[in-house]
Amino acid sequence: MVAALREARHVVVLTGAGVSAESGVPTFRDAQTGLWARYDATALATPDAFRADPALVWGWYEWRRAAMMRAAPNPAHHAIAALAKQVPALTVITQNVDDLHERAGSAGVVHLHGRLMQPRCFQCGTPWRYPVGIPDEPEGGRRVTPPDCPRCASPIRPGVVWFGEGLPADEWQSALAAAAGCDLMLAIGTSAMVYPAAELPQIAVNTGALLVQINPQSTSLDGIAHWNLPGAAGITLPALLH
Ligand code: BJW
Numbered sequence: 302m303v304a305a306l307r308e309a310r311h312v313v314v315l316t317g318a319g320v321s322a323e324s325g326v327p328t329f330r331d332a333q334t335g336l337w338a339r340y341d342a343t344a345l346a347t348p349d350a351f352r353a354d355p356a357l358v359w360g361w362y363e364w365r366r367a368a369m370m371r372a373a374p375n376p377a378h379h380a381i382a383a384l385a386k387q388v389p390a391l392t393v394i395t396q397n398v399d400d401l402h403e404r405a406g407s408a409g410v411v412h413l414h415g416r417l418m419q420p421r422c423f424q425c426g427t428p429w430r431y432p433v434g435i436p437d438e439p440e441g442g443r444r445v446t447p448p449d450c451p452r453c454a455s456p457i458r459p460g461v462v463w464f465g466e467g468l469p470a471d472e473w474q475s476a477l478a479a480a481a482g483c484d485l486m487l488a489i490g491t492s493a494m495v496y497p498a499a500e501l502p503q504i505a506v507n508t509g510a511l512l513v514q515i516n517p518q519s520t521s522l523d524g525i526a527h528w529n530l531p532g533a534a535g536i537t538l539p540a541l542l543h
Pocket residue numbers: 316317318319320322323328329330331335346396397398414461462463464465466467468489490491492493494495496497515516517518520532533534535
C-alpha cells in the first residue's frame with residue numbers, strides 16, 4: 302500500500318466529517334456524539350426547515366461556526382497537506398463545510414457541501430460577510446434572526462448544501478474529473494451514505510484506481526476498497542505517510 306502511494310501520479314483524498322473529529326468538530330452519524338444523534342436533520346438541514354424557522358436554523362449554524370472557528374487542524378489535516386508535496390498531483394475533495402484543510406495548508410480544496418464561512422442570500426444568492434470575531438453561542442445554538450440581504454432584504458442563509466439541494470456545479474465537475482482521473486483514492490472519515498459524494502470512490506475504482514479507506518467503523522466502501530485501515534485518521538494517516 303505504501304508502494305502504491307509512492308508510485309501514484311494523481312492521488313485524490315476524499316474526506317468526510319471523521320477527518321475533523323479529532324479537532325473536536327462533531328461528525329453527523331456517529332452514535333451518541335454525531336449531530337444527527339442529538340439534533341433533527343429535517344428541522345435544520347433542509348431548505349424547508351430554513352423557510353419554516355430561519356432563526357432556529359441560523360442560530361444552530363452560528364453555534365457550529367463558533368465551534369469550527371475555535372477548532373484547529375489535527376495531524377490528519379496536516380498529513381494530507383504534506384502529502385501534496387510528495388506526489389505529482391493531489392486533489393482534496395471534502396464533504397466538510399469547515400476550513401480545516403485550508404488552515405493546514407491544503408490548496409484548491411473541492412468543497413462538495415459548501416463552506417460554512419461563505420453565507421449568501423437565500424433568495425438572490427448575494428454573498429454576505431460575517432462580522433469579525435467568534436460568536437458566543439451555547440451548545441446547539443439559540444434562536445438568532447438571520448441578517449437581511451443588503452440587495453433584496455431576504456434572509457441570509459448558511460453557505461452549506463442542504464438535503465434536496467444540488468451540489469455546486471463547478472465543484473462537482475472537478476470532483477468527477479479528479480475521481481475518474483486519479484490512480485489512487487484515499488477515502489477518509491466518511492460514512493459514504495450521502496449521495497452523490499458517495500459515488501466518487503466507485504467511480505475511481507471503475508476507472509482503475511486503487512482505493513484506500515481509513516475509518517474506525519465499517520462502511521459501504523469496505524467491499525470495494527483495496528485496503529481498509531481501521532483507526533482514527535489523526536493517528537493512521539501520519540503513520541502511513543511519514
Ligand atoms: C472517523 C473518525 C476518526 C469518526 N478518523 N474516521 C440516492 C439515493 C438515496 C438518496 C439520495 C440519492 N441521491 C441523492 C439523495 C438525497 C440525499 C442523500 O444522499 N440522502 C442520503 C442520506 C440517503 N442527497 C442530497 O440531497 C444531496 N443533493 C443532491 O443529491 O442533489 C440532487 C438533487 C436535487 C434535488 C432533488 C434531488 C436530488 C445533497 C446532500 C447534502 C448533504 N448535506 C450535509 C449537511 C451539510 C451542511 C451541514 O454541515 O450542516 O452534509 S448532511 C451531512 O452528511 C453533511 C456531510 O457532508 C454529509 C456526509 O457525512 P460524512 O462526512 O460522511 O459524515 P458521517 O457522520 O456520516 O460519517 C463520519 C465517519 O467518520 C463515520 O464513518 C465514522 O466512523 C468516521 N470517523 N471518527 C476517521 N477520528
